[in-house]
Amino acid sequence: MQERARELAVIETLDGGKPIRESRDIDVPLACNHFFYYAGWADKLEYAFPTRKVESLGVAGQIIPWNFPLLMAAWKIAPALAAGNTVVLKPAETTSLTALKLAEIIHDAGLPPGVVNIVTGFGDTGAAIVNHPDVNKIAFTGSTAVGKLIQKAIATTSKKATLELGGKSANIIFEDAPIDQAVEGIVNGIFFNQGHVCCAGSRLFVQESIAEKVIKKLKQRIETLYVGDPLDKNTDIGAINSKEQLQTIEKYIQIGLNEGAEIYQPQCTLPKKGFFYPPTLFSNVAQSNRIVQEEIFGPVLTIQTFRTIDEVIQKANNTPYGLAAGVWTDKGSRIFNLTTKLKAGVVWANTYNKFDPTSPFGGFKESGFGREGGLHGLSAYVKLS
Amino acid sequence: MNRLEVLKTYKIYIGGQFPRTESGRYYTIKDKKGNPIANICLSSRKDVRNAVVAARKAFGSWSERSAFNRGQIIYRIAEMLEGRKEQFIEELVKQGASQKSAIQEVNLAIDRIVYYAGWADKYQQVASSINPVSSSHFNFSVLEPMGVLGLVAPQNSSLIGLVSCIIPAITGGNTIVVIASQNHPLCSVTFAEVLNSSDVPGGVVNILTGNPHETAPILASHMDVNALVADDQDLLHLKSEAVENLKRIVPLNSNWMQKESQGLWFVTETQEIKTTWHPIENIGGASSSY
Numbered sequence: 001m002q003e004r005a006r007e008l009a010v011i012e013t014l015d016g017g018k019p020i021r022e023s024r025d026i027d028v029p030l031a032c033n034h035f036f037y038y039a040g041w042a043d044k045l046e047y048a049f050p051t052r053k054v055e056s057l058g059v060a061g062q063i064i065p066w067n068f069p070l071l072m073a074a075w076k077i078a079p080a081l082a083a084g085n086t087v088v089l090k091p092a093e094t095t096s097l098t099a100l101k102l103a104e105i106i107h108d109a110g111l112p113p114g115v116v117n118i119v120t121g122f123g124d125t126g127a128a129i130v131n132h133p134d135v136n137k138i139a140f141t142g143s144t145a146v147g148k149l150i151q152k153a154i155a156t157t158s159k160k161a162t163l164e165l166g167g168k169s170a171n172i173i174f175e176d177a178p179i180d181q182a183v184e185g186i187v188n189g190i191f192f193n194q195g196h197v198c199c200a201g202s203r204l205f206v207q208e209s210i211a212e213k214v215i216k217k218l219k220q221r222i223e224t225l226y227v228g229d230p231l232d233k234n235t236d237i238g239a240i241n242s243k244e245q246l247q248t249i250e251k252y253i254q255i256g257l258n259e260g261a262e263i264y265q266p267q268c269t270l271p272k273k274g275f276f277y278p279p280t281l282f283s284n285v286a287q288s289n290r291i292v293q294e295e296i297f298g299p300v301l302t303i304q305t306f307r308t309i310d311e312v313i314q315k316a317n318n319t320p321y322g323l324a325a326g327v328w329t330d331k332g333s334r335i336f337n338l339t340t341k342l343k344a345g346v347v348w349a350n351t352y353n354k355f356d357p358t359s360p361f362g363g364f365k366e367s368g369f370g371r372e373g374g375l376h377g378l379s380a381y382v383k384l385s
Numbered sequence: 386m387n388r389l390e391v392l393k394t395y396k397i398y399i400g401g402q403f404p405r406t407e408s409g410r411y412y413t414i415k416d417k418k419g420n421p422i423a424n425i426c427l428s429s430r431k432d433v434r435n436a437v438v439a440a441r442k443a444f445g446s447w448s449e450r451s452a453f454n455r456g457q458i459i460y461r462i463a464e465m466l467e468g469r470k471e472q473f474i475e476e477l478v479k480q481g482a483s484q485k486s487a488i489q490e491v492n493l494a495i496d497r498i499v500y501y502a503g504w505a506d507k508y509q510q511v512a513s514s515i516n517p518v519s520s521s522h523f524n525f526s527v528l529e530p531m532g533v534l535g536l537v538a539p540q541n542s543s544l545i546g547l548v549s550c551i552i553p554a555i556t557g558g559n560t561i562v563v564i565a566s567q568n569h570p571l572c573s574v575t576f577a578e579v580l581n582s583s584d585v586p587g588g589v590v591n592i593l594t595g596n597p598h599e600t601a602p603i604l605a606s607h608m609d610v611n612a613l614v615a616d617d618q619d620l621l622h623l624k625s626e627a628v629e630n631l632k633r634i635v636p637l638n639s640n641w642m643q644k645e646s647q648g649l650w651f652v653t654e655t656q657e658i659k660t661t662w663h664p665i666e667n668i669g670g671a672s673s674s675y
Contacts, residue, residue: 033519051648051649052650144631147631148628148629148631151624151627151628151631152625152628155621155624155625155627155628156621156622156624156625158617163631165631320630332663335661335663336663339659339661339663344659345657345658345659345660346659346660346661346662347659347660347661347662348662349661349662349663349664350664351520351522351662351664354518354520354522354662356516356518356519356520356524358516358517358518358524359516359518359524359526359660359662360516360526360658360660361660362658364657364659365611365630365631366630366631368631369631369633371658374514374516374526375514376514376526376658384650
């Protein structure tokens with residue numbers, strides 16, 4: 001994979017529309033590292049689950065989304081193989097190419113036929129995997145709505161499931177935070193991969209005393225973001241993945257305007273051809289607004305302010321989701337206080353959207369269950385007795 | 386000297402109180418010969434909802450107690466159960482057990498509670514992790530209780546199944562709403578009395594008797610219940626009810642009288658994993674080589 005990293009990065013960007021800078025520096029290297037990390041677990045499973053007998057589950061049916069096609073394939077396939085399972089993986093219909101390229105690499109690497117199988121298709125192909133009687137485990141990353149359908153579909157079976165679903169994650173800026181660094185973190189939190197990120201920091205909470213300053217700097221910063229050709233190394237925000245997704249984003253913009261929110265978009269020229277959307281800020285929003293409650297999956301940020309730590313914890317937790325959160329402060333004790341009280345599977349302090357093969361990722365509440373990454377990611381693919 | 390035996394009224398346990406079911410309904414359980422043993426509350430939808438409210442209310446302070454303190458309180462449950470051993474043996478015998486197996490079951494239940502009391506301040510240390518990420522962060526994953534659990538207690542056991550499921554869950558800081566065994570309910574109510582005299586705060590454990598076919602689906606579909614713990618077979622009917630808020634499903638399939646039916650994983654399977662990326666100051670690149 002590493003030898004073909006450039007090829008994979010270009011295909012990923014051509015196919016899905018994410019900036020080449022991201023597929024080159026983030027998606028592809030992380031995918032490679034994920035395989036390398038789990039390869040090392042294959043002969044150490046008894047240390048991962050001391051005192052227990054560890055067996056493979058069998059055939060894992062895996063359905064992945066269009067936002068990080070190659071990376072999600074790696075997150076799914078690597079731990080499954082390390083624990084001795086075989087795999088049927090369905091990439092998303094709009095972004096199947098890197099998974100097929102990965103199949104080529106897997107073939108060249110000499111993995112026995114049948115161990116990894118990749119089938120392309122739409123939702124009905126996914127449903128065929130979910131409902132197949134000879135599949136022992138379902139691993140799904142995607143929307144909460146589809147996650148619920150899957151859980152319902154397998155409810156009367158003994159299939160195991162891990163679901164990594166939607167989010168509406170809070171990014172919280174305290175008055176003692178390093179402001180410039182925090183502004184970069186806000187931008188990375190919501191505009192990374194055009195906001196097509198399940199853990200995107202889509203709800204910004206700024207402490208009242210610095211709100212004016214932060215919002216001013218944020219507006220200045222997004223004026224400089226370059227929206228355009230995903231294959232251009234200077235591009236910050238690439239193409240929206242599909243026409244449907246662009247329509248969803250536009251629908252939510254209208255909802256936000258109807259709810260009385262104040263919109264801000266920078267002066268930027270979008271390419272005439274293709275699906276693009278400018279970075280967008282909504283302020284003057286209420287906790288009950290749909291744009292604050294529902295996952296938009298686009299470059300759209302809502303901004304709220306808070307006075308006290310208790311207030312922001314309550315607001316941040318007031319969502320059916322619980323995938324991730326960001327905290328920006330100079331105070332270590334405050335980071336520990338917040339990470340204890342935020343109901344989220346991943347809490348980033350003074351950073352956002354960081355991933356690592358050793359670090360378990362996954363949500364609380366309606367963001368799904370199960371973890372991917374680290375030792376914890378193995379337990380999704382083993383039977384213990 | 387003849388005296389009339391004072392028969393016990395078996396009530397349900399919600400938020401540290403012993404109310405009758407709000408529905409006013411009851412059912413009678415009988416011994417092998419068909420003689421009535423006791424009247425048992427036939428809990429309703431409203432009782433389930435009240436119990437969930439009580440469990441949610443208790444969750445904050447119970448989960449935030451020190452692990453050491455939770456261990457002490459759980460040990461106290463064992464002490465109280467030891468003191469009321471005879472009553473439990475008598476109830477098990479009434480419900481059809483032999484004297485010998487009843488004694489064995491009660492002893493094991495006490496020992497199992499002591500076992501988990503010891504885990505309270507140890508499971509975190511054994512099961513949490515520091516993750517060696519490549520960036521300049523101290524990255525760690527800890528366990529956190531899932532929240533309010535719904536338990537459909539093992540139906541073929543009166544005491545040991547109940548204890549084996551409740552205790553690891555509360556050891557890990559969860560609160561719980563229990564639907565007791567329908568045909569062997571006596572020990573569940575008496576165990577509630579033990580809990581109530583053991584410094585376990587009201588609402589941490591709530592126990593409802595009745596017909597699981599009626600109450601379990603209500604518990605399984607309740608939007609403020611975070612996880613559903615039930616027997617494999619019962620889950621086949623309940624899992625689809627649990628979808629709407631994506632409850633965690635924890636299947637049980639154990640012979641609770643075996644030694645293997647206890648362990649760290651009974652605590653960890655009702656825990657969430659939370660991962661924190663804490664920054665490490667890294668200025669100037671000074672090295673620690675000496």
